[in-house]
Amino acid sequence: MSEKKSKSPPKRPWGVFIAILLAIAFGTIAGDKIEIFGVRIFSILDFFGILFLNALTLVVVPLVMSSIIVGISRIGGEEGFKRLGIKMFSFYIGTTLLAILIGLFFVNLIGPGFQITNIPSSQDASAITKELKSDSASLMVVLLSIVPSNIIHALSQGNMLGLIFFSGFFGYCISKIEEHNRATLKNFFLGLFQVMIQFTQVIMKFLPIGVFCLVAKVFMTTGLESLASVALFTLTVLLGLIGFMFVGLPLLLKTIGKVKPMRLFKAMSPALITAFSTSSSSATLPVTIDCVEKRAGVSNRICSLVVPLGTSINMSGSALYECVAAMFVAQAYGIDLSYTKQFLIVILALITSMGVAGIPSASLVAVLVILKAIGLPLEGIALFIAVDRILDMCRTTVNVFSDSCCAVLVAKSEGEKNILTTE
Numbered sequence: 001m002s003e004k005k006s007k008s009p010p011k012r013p014w015g016v017f018i019a020i021l022l023a024i025a026f027g028t029i030a031g032d033k034i035e036i037f038g039v040r041i042f043s044i045l046d047f048f049g050i051l052f053l054n055a056l057t058l059v060v061v062p063l064v065m066s067s068i069i070v071g072i073s074r075i076g077g078e079e080g081f082k083r084l085g086i087k088m089f090s091f092y093i094g095t096t097l098l099a100i101l102i103g104l105f106f107v108n109l110i111g112p113g114f115q116i117t118n119i120p121s122s123q124d125a126s127a128i129t130k131e132l133k134s135d136s137a138s139l140m141v142v143l144l145s146i147v148p149s150n151i152i153h154a155l156s157q158g159n160m161l162g163l164i165f166f167s168g169f170f171g172y173c174i175s176k177i178e179e180h181n182r183a184t185l186k187n188f189f190l191g192l193f194q195v196m197i198q199f200t201q202v203i204m205k206f207l208p209i210g211v212f213c214l215v216a217k218v219f220m221t222t223g224l225e226s227l228a229s230v231a232l233f234t235l236t237v238l239l240g241l242i243g244f245m246f247v248g249l250p251l252l253l254k255t256i257g258k259v260k261p262m263r264l265f266k267a268m269s270p271a272l273i274t275a276f277s278t279s280s281s282s283a284t285l286p287v288t289i290d291c292v293e294k295r296a297g298v299s300n301r302i303c304s305l306v307v308p309l310g311t312s313i314n315m316s317g318s319a320l321y322e323c324v325a326a327m328f329v330a331q332a333y334g335i336d337l338s339y340t341k342q343f344l345i346v347i348l349a350l351i352t353s354m355g356v357a358g359i360p361s362a363s364l365v366a367v368l369v370i371l372k373a374i375g376l377p378l379e380g381i382a383l384f385i386a387v388d389r390i391l392d393m394c395r396t397t398v399n400v401f402s403d404s405c406c407a408v409l410v411a412k413s414e415g416e417k418n419i420l421t422t423e
């Protein structure tokens with residue numbers, strides 16, 4: 001591939017770590033009422049935070065489209081295409097199941113819901129559940145969105161699965177046409193891909209400012225005391241996510257991939273920070289692709305498929321959260337769940353997480369679907385909704401790291417030699 005080597009994001013983003021710490025301290029101390037010259041600081045941070053998020057989201061559609069078209073047009077005619085697909089899905093399902101089981105282990109061990117004495121009544125929470133239900137998409141709707149009837153409409157709606165399907169199909173058909181037309185189209189989309197990567201790298205220069213605005217905003221409105229009110233639930237989710245991200249995935253990287261996990265953490269740090277501050281794996285996608293290719297050394301052939309698809313269906317952190325949340329509600333309401341029901345929660349968390357969009361708080365809808373399917377009170381969601389946003393920052397980081405692990409593992413299994421050699 002004749003790709004010009006472009007500069008990757010900064011190697012040691014200490015500035016961004018400092019921005020996160022300052023944002024947490026500032027947001028918690030200042031609260032959302034503080035003003036400067038009569039203007040609420042919250043509104044200023046909100047403005048710049050949204051600007052940063054918009055800039056990242058702007059890149060997503062052309063980047064994903066060009067990346068998949070280039071990737072599939074190269075391998076569409078290859079023998080190994082099917083093998084690659086099987087490997088990808090095995091890693092997605094395997095890692096997500098592992099995440100859910102780790103969550104299930106901690107929620108049974110700690111039993112956070114047994115400590116809750118003040119359970120919400122259906123009136124308390126009907127507004128929240130109504131709002132979420134009106135947004136919720138059934139599994140049928142998610143499946144139908146894979147094949148959109150109008151691609152322009154699908155793109156304007158940010159329908160990732162539709163975009164992936166269309167681009168994959170387009171790339172596959174490119175691999176079947178006459179040589180000179182194939183070369184023209186491939187060069188065009190390769191050029192578009194490189195332009196979008198340049199775009200991403202310019203936006204990343206504003207990462208510390210974007211991170212500060214987004215994180216401070218969350219802590220201005222949420223505050224640490226809300227975490228304390230459901231401290232055990234927060235602890236359970238965090239232990240599960242930490243166990244999966246720092247023990248489970250590194251073990252897979254070491255044993256199956258034969259790579260040093262620390263190198264992947266370093267390589268992915270800009271993407272992990274972006275995921276943490278935006279709570280959106282979709283908005284983080286341009287940075288994830290950039291890090292997986294330029295810093296972790298995975299080829300465009302693998303990255304262009306595994307990462308965008310993973311961003312849509314490999315939601316390991318979200319699946320873990322859904323399982324813990326459903327178990328937490330059952331414990332809080334004193335509903336004893338049999339092993340069969342717990343098994344059902346595991347399967348439902350696996351399936352619903354695949355339909356969760358890569359946007360903030362998308363998992364809440366999936367939790368409602370699970371609660372309903374198991375026959376648990378929907379209003380139980382009110383127990384932890386106040387801490388959802390902060391935990392969302394953490395699970396989104398895990399979702400993004402899990403995608404990068406899948407890309408590395410698939411690339412290694414395909415015999416790629418340049419993975420994590422320099423970071």
Ligand code: ASP
Nearest residue numbers: 280281318358359362363
């Ligand atoms: N915010 C998550 C993501 O973008 C989805 C969720 O769990 O709510 O990956």
